[in-house]
Amino acid sequence: MGGNHYLPLTDEDRREMLKVIGVDSIDDLFSDIPAEVRLKRDLDLPPAMSELEAVKHLNSLAAKNKHLNSCTSFMGAGVYDHFIPSVIKHITGRSEFYTSYTPYQPEISQGILQAIFEYQTMICQLTGMDVANASMYDGGTAVAEGAVMGCGATRRSKALVSKSVSPFYRAVLKNYFNSRGLELEEIPIKEGFTDFSKLEEMIDDQVASVILQQPNFFGLVEDLDGVADLVHNHKAALVMSVDPLSLPVLKAPADYGADIVVGEGQALGVPPSFGGPLLGIMAARSKFVRQLPGRIAGETVDSEGNRGFVLTLQTREQHIRREKASSNICSNEALVALAAAVYMASMGPQGMREVAEQCAQKAAYAFEKITALDGFEAAFKGHNFKEFAVKVPGKPEDLNQKLLQKDILGGVDIAPFYPELEQTMLFAVTEKRTREEIDTLVRELEGWK
Amino acid sequence: MRKAKALLFEMGRPGRQGYSLPSNDVPEKSLEELLPKKMLRQEPLELPELSEVEVIRHYTELSTRNFGVDTGFYPLGSCTMKYNPKVNEDVAALPGFALMHPCQPEETVQGALELYYNMEQHLKELTGMDRFTMQPSAGAHGELTGLMVIQAYHRNRGDHDRNKVLIPVTAHGTNPATVTMAGYEVIQIPADERGNVDLEALKEVVDETTSALMLTNPSTLGLFEEEIVEMAKVVHDAGALLYYDGANLNAIMGYARPGDMGFDVVHLNIHKTLSTPHGGGGPGSGPVGVKERLIPYLPVPLVDKKEDRFYFDYDLPDSIGKVQSFYGNFGVVVKAYNYVCMMGGAGLKQVSTDAVLNSNYLASLLQKTYFIPYDRIRKHEFVVSAKPEKKKGAGAGDIAKALLDRGFHPPTVYFPLIVDEALMTEPNDTESKETLDDYARAMEEIARDIEEDAEKVAAGPYHTVGGRLDEVRAARSPVLRWQKE
Numbered sequence: 001m002g003g004n005h006y007l008p009l010t011d012e013d014r015r016e017m018l019k020v021i022g023v024d025s026i027d028d029l030f031s032d033i034p035a036e037v038r039l040k041r042d043l044d045l046p047p048a049m050s051e052l053e054a055v056k057h058l059n060s061l062a063a064k065n066k067h068l069n070s071c072t073s074f075m076g077a078g079v080y081d082h083f084i085p086s087v088i089k090h091i092t093g094r095s096e097f098y099t100s101y102t103p104y105q106p107e108i109s110q111g112i113l114q115a116i117f118e119y120q121t122m123i124c125q126l127t128g129m130d131v132a133n134a135s136m137y138d139g140g141t142a143v144a145e146g147a148v149m150g151c152g153a154t155r156r157s158k159a160l161v162s163k164s165v166s167p168f169y170r171a172v173l174k175n176y177f178n179s180r181g182l183e184l185e186e187i188p189i190k191e192g193f194t195d196f197s198k199l200e201e202m203i204d205d206q207v208a209s210v211i212l213q214q215p216n217f218f219g220l221v222e223d224l225d226g227v228a229d230l231v232h233n234h235k236a237a238l239v240m241s242v243d244p245l246s247l248p249v250l251k252a253p254a255d256y257g258a259d260i261v262v263g264e265g266q267a268l269g270v271p272p273s274f275g276g277p278l279l280g281i282m283a284a285r286s287k288f289v290r291q292l293p294g295r296i297a298g299e300t301v302d303s304e305g306n307r308g309f310v311l312t313l314q315t316r317e318q319h320i321r322r323e324k325a326s327s328n329i330c331s332n333e334a335l336v337a338l339a340a341a342v343y344m345a346s347m348g349p350q351g352m353r354e355v356a357e358q359c360a361q362k363a364a365y366a367f368e369k370i371t372a373l374d375g376f377e378a379a380f381k382g383h384n385f386k387e388f389a390v391k392v393p394g395k396p397e398d399l400n401q402k403l404l405q406k407d408i409l410g411g412v413d414i415a416p417f418y419p420e421l422e423q424t425m426l427f428a429v430t431e432k433r434t435r436e437e438i439d440t441l442v443r444e445l446e447g448w449k
Numbered sequence: 450m451r452k453a454k455a456l457l458f459e460m461g462r463p464g465r466q467g468y469s470l471p472s473n474d475v476p477e478k479s480l481e482e483l484l485p486k487k488m489l490r491q492e493p494l495e496l497p498e499l500s501e502v503e504v505i506r507h508y509t510e511l512s513t514r515n516f517g518v519d520t521g522f523y524p525l526g527s528c529t530m531k532y533n534p535k536v537n538e539d540v541a542a543l544p545g546f547a548l549m550h551p552c553q554p555e556e557t558v559q560g561a562l563e564l565y566y567n568m569e570q571h572l573k574e575l576t577g578m579d580r581f582t583m584q585p586s587a588g589a590h591g592e593l594t595g596l597m598v599i600q601a602y603h604r605n606r607g608d609h610d611r612n613k614v615l616i617p618v619t620a621h622g623t624n625p626a627t628v629t630m631a632g633y634e635v636i637q638i639p640a641d642e643r644g645n646v647d648l649e650a651l652k653e654v655v656d657e658t659t660s661a662l663m664l665t666n667p668s669t670l671g672l673f674e675e676e677i678v679e680m681a682k683v684v685h686d687a688g689a690l691l692y693y694d695g696a697n698l699n700a701i702m703g704y705a706r707p708g709d710m711g712f713d714v715v716h717l718n719i720h721k722t723l724s725t726p727h728g729g730g731g732p733g734s735g736p737v738g739v740k741e742r743l744i745p746y747l748p749v750p751l752v753d754k755k756e757d758r759f760y761f762d763y764d765l766p767d768s769i770g771k772v773q774s775f776y777g778n779f780g781v782v783v784k785a786y787n788y789v790c791m792m793g794g795a796g797l798k799q800v801s802t803d804a805v806l807n808s809n810y811l812a813s814l815l816q817k818t819y820f821i822p823y824d825r826i827r828k829h830e831f832v833v834s835a836k837p838e839k840k841k842g843a844g845a846g847d848i849a850k851a852l853l854d855r856g857f858h859p860p861t862v863y864f865p866l867i868v869d870e871a872l873m874t875e876p877n878d879t880e881s882k883e884t885l886d887d888y889a890r891a892m893e894e895i896a897r898d899i900e901e902d903a904e905k906v907a908a909g910p911y912h913t914v915g916g917r918l919d920e921v922r923a924a925r926s927p928v929l930r931w932q933k934e
């Protein structure tokens with residue numbers, strides 16, 4: 001029956017084992033459960049399926065979905081259709097990695113520990129930060145925890161977040177702050193960019209963290225020169241959310257003066273999986289290391305003097321510090337961090353730069369073509385990386401319906417998040433899109449009324 | 450001879466390449482034409498430059514320096530390191546699941562929504578709760594979500610003075626850490642001599658400032674809270690709610706349900722109970738289930754069905770909002786769903802039967818040599834105290850290293866805190882009797898070795914790829930990244 005082959009005990013085994021335990025029956029092993037809370041009927045679940053039947057069932061569910069192989073996607077908003085080298089699944093598919101857990105026993109966990117140490121290093125190389133952790137759940141929770149970190153470091157309880165930060169992240173951030181009793185205010189935007197004159201008015205010596213995103217939710221590269229000075233003048237922390245795949249070409253957060261860098265790492269070789277598992281990136285300057293949430297791998301030596309790695313600075317963590325821990329995070333996204341590490345190691349500096357350049361070039365090409373169409377216009381003036389917002393002549397929903405008929409996943413409708421931006425869509429163009437695919441999109445848009 | 454493995458950064462050559470990309474087919478524009486210079490990267494990115502073969506060999510060698518459930522017995526208490534069925538990996542990798550974008554129109558994700566919908570029905574039945582959200586990405590994330598829901602419930606009733614959450618001493622570290630994250634104060638409750646939560650102590654502290662009691666049942670001692678019914682009554686009578694940490698659900702599936710015990714909120718660790726792999730530390734998934742009166746506060750969106758169509762329901766005005774950017778770790782839920790489909794109700798009950806049988810059997814074997822406090826029927830795990838061995842010169846941590854030399858992953862050490870020199874042992878449902886017998890023999894051998902030469906045991910391990918690692922040094926002078934000389 002079904003998955004009973006995952007259970008090696010035979011009835012004979014069970015009888016022998018009960019005898020050793022010194023009880024008569026299986027029921028005796030559950031006699032500690034009070035009668036009034038015992039389930040007195042069978043679980044009402046569908047009958048067990050064999051492996052073959054289960055695979056058929058799951059395939060039939062998967063067949064009802066469209067996906068990035070069956071469609072040409074221009075969807076982004078934090079999750080992107082980038083090229084994923086084949087090597088990644090072969091590495092993350094090694095069961096010595098994926099069936100292990102948090103490396104509490106370093107002597108038999110050097111593989112994952114070294115991989116995390118290397119991942120941390122590459123995240124530092126990308127961002128210019130001094131330290132990175134082994135991962136957070138996703139971009140949203142990384143932003144929230146980054147903002148909370150700023151509060152911990154400054155012993156203040158207020159944060160300012162730009163409205164140009166992803167609304168998905170701000171929703172999570174708001175929730176974390178609300179629950180903890182921390183104060184959160186939104187910095188208004190002006191024509192797609194953070195309104196820094198408003199930030200200047202809003203910031204004071206109560207503010208712990210200022211949270212910005214680069215490129216911002218609309219795909220625009222913000223001019224952040226001088227912002228860090230403003231933030232630091234008030235002894236607050238600058239928290240920057242970034243797309244790691246923009247960093248081979250865009251100015252590193254460290255060069256803007258960021259203190260804490262967070263972001264969504266899905267672009268680094270991770271399938272979108274309907275929004276999870278994703279990869280929360282978390283890095284910081286070394287003075288924030290005691291506030292960092294989550295696991296950190298550190299270098300040390302073994303009893304013979306050889307280099308080795310362990311989980312370190314654990315006195316920040318829940319299993320040691322309990323209610324005084326910097327975060328409650330325990331399980332994280334280690335295997336996804338491994339995927340990102342394999343991606344960065346495979347692509348190297350040249351490959352990652354090439355990907356980033358192609359994104360920028362193809363997005364620019366699409367932007368030019370689309371905004372040249374009748375009725376379509378750029379929502380904002382500025383410089384985009386791989387994503388841009390366009391005002392469209394009708395309901396985004398209807399447009400996407402039409403595109404879907406041609407197996408195109410169109411842009412993300414942003415009006416639900418910015419009611420003032422009616423009929424505005426966010427298009428993402430990655431290195432995977434060909435000129436022909438972009439031209440097809442443009443043709444479909446052209447005919448649309 | 451043991452040898453360290455080279456780092457990625459110590460390998461490769463400038464100009465070496467491990468990828469291929471199509472050439473750009475749109476009119477080329479230089480970056481400088483597209484973006485102002487001041488927005489561009491100032492110094493070239495430093496990353497290793499490796500061929501594909503080097504990358505593969507590097508990580509393959511690293512994988513041989515790692516121990517997973519597929520390598521051997523992994524009785525890491527509280528973590529439920531059971532076998533991870535291979536077919537689960539296959540179905541989760543189907544393009545129709547793995548390659549879906551979270552912003553796709555609803556009609557293009559009907560299969561995914563159906564899966565979420567079905568899974569919710571299954572989890573409801575398994576736990577006796579009324580609704581579930583799949584949004585939390587792990588157990589601790591579920592805890593935070595659960596406390597946020599409880600907080601919203603109290604606040605919405607105008608009940609603003611409940612600023613404390615009660616936690617037993619045996620609680621996992623994530624519980625008190627979560628309480629702080631939700632802005633509450635932790636009140637710790639002692640255990641009684643049977644290992645249960647001390648009911649009298651609970652009665653003394655619970656009052657109109659109590660928001661909730663967080664409980665793991667069976668507890669981290671592997672013991673079922675025998676007075677759970679009375680505890681639930683005490684908590685509810687004070688107007689507080691009962692939170693269930695479902696990390697240990699593997700012990701009672703089909704035997705008892707948190708919903709029937711009086712719990713108002715539960716989280717499950719489906720990377721434990723429902724067989725999805727732990728990934729070297731994650732990803733997991735921590736669905737949260739609630740009773741009827743708490744449904745309005747769940748994160749948005751919920752998944753619902755109208756006639757034949759599945760849809761996201763955002764219409765929850767009192768919802769706490771969101772805890773993850775999208776809908777949780779869908780890819781992990783797919784694996785767990787496949788597992789539930791294959792096990793069925795009777796199969797899941799057999800899982801718990803065998804988990805508990807294995808645990809009691811192994812405890813009986815070890816009891817001949819080791820001290821196991823709280824002598825009663827156990828659930829899926831038990832905690833050995835190596836206090837006597839520690840006196841001889843080798844404690845829980847040293848026994849753990851000696852187990853490494855014998856090819857076993859050790860139990861969880863030094864937790865729960867109320868047992869000195871704890872070795873928290875969870876054998877799981879997917880282990881054979883022979884494996885348990887082998888492990889018991891290894892533990893007996895280690896006990897003998899400690900008797901003979903404790904110092905030698907304390908200096909292990911001897912047969913692992915690396916010798917014992919200096920954790921003190923790592924913490925004292927942290928090296929957290931590689932740096933060019």
Ligand SMILES: Cc1ncc(COP(=O)(O)O)c(C=O)c1O
Nearest residue numbers: 330331527587588589621623696
């Ligand atoms: C009892 C208990 N509660 C909560 C957790 C936290 O779960 P996660 O690691 O999925 O966040 C764990 C996991 O180790 C646990 O054992």
